[in-house]
Amino acid sequence: MRLVLFDIDGTLLLSGGAGTRSLHRAFQVRYGIEPDSTSIRFDGKTDPLIIQELISEYDLDDEPGQELYDIYLSILPDEIRRSPDFQVLAGARELVIRLSADPDFLIGLATGNVETGARLKLERAGLSSYFPFGGYGSDSGDRTELIRTAIRRGSELTAPLVPDEVFVIGDTPRDIRHGRAAGGITIAVATGNYGLDELRSHDPDLAVAGLQPMGPILEFMASGSRTGRKAVAEEAGPGP
Numbered sequence: 001m002r003l004v005l006f007d008i009d010g011t012l013l014l015s016g017g018a019g020t021r022s023l024h025r026a027f028q029v030r031y032g033i034e035p036d037s038t039s040i041r042f043d044g045k046t047d048p049l050i051i052q053e054l055i056s057e058y059d060l061d062d063e064p065g066q067e068l069y070d071i072y073l074s075i076l077p078d079e080i081r082r083s084p085d086f087q088v089l090a091g092a093r094e095l096v097i098r099l100s101a102d103p104d105f106l107i108g109l110a111t112g113n114v115e116t117g118a119r120l121k122l123e124r125a126g127l128s129s130y131f132p133f134g135g136y137g138s139d140s141g142d143r144t145e146l147i148r149t150a151i152r153r154g155s156e157l158t159a160p161l162v163p164d165e166v167f168v169i170g171d172t173p174r175d176i177r178h179g180r181a182a183g184g185i186t187i188a189v190a191t192g193n194y195g196l197d198e199l200r201s202h203d204p205d206l207a208v209a210g211l212q213p214m215g216p217i218l219e220f221m222a223s224g225s226r227t228g229r230k231a232v233a234e235e236a237g238p239g240p
């Protein structure tokens, strides 16, 4: 049994800034400030980490608590629904459908979004039902921890089978670093804000331009050995 954990933003879909706008509005409502969206880079970070950084940046001297999340989650559904630039990334739906139909694979989420936010985004994309479980920003602000949580939940779901290989797919250096720390084999996709060369400099096990074509990704995951995977990865593109 192989477990494949997908990041959401920049990997499966682009929300067109819906998450960022919702968080900014939540800060406006809760603290009366308008955060400058250029001051903190959001991608690859968990919701709790982003909120913590904004609170430090603006010296708000506060533990965010549930209230800020409640405001955020009250704004998010509408922002996602009417986000004009929302899009499912090329090949994402096809890969997800392909893997969920394969009895050798179990797919789940490893995302910094809190679970409700993750579900809202996946529902608009029509992908939510393919992901029976995951690790979320609501499980931990630490991405390594939430990936471990996803692995544990996946293992419980496939019991008594334990996944012999875990793949973590994401679009940022953080997905690579934390995926590796959690014991995963890392696949980097250059469909977010990071290019292939920059992702490769963080030494993922495989780096691809996107989820389309899915051939190289499937071949990589099907290779049962580290050497086999390395050969496929090298064929997919030279290192930096």
Ligand SMILES: [Mg+2]
Residues within 6 Å of the ligand: 007, 008, 009, 010, 011, 043, 044, 170, 171, 172, 192
């Ligand atoms: Mg991402």
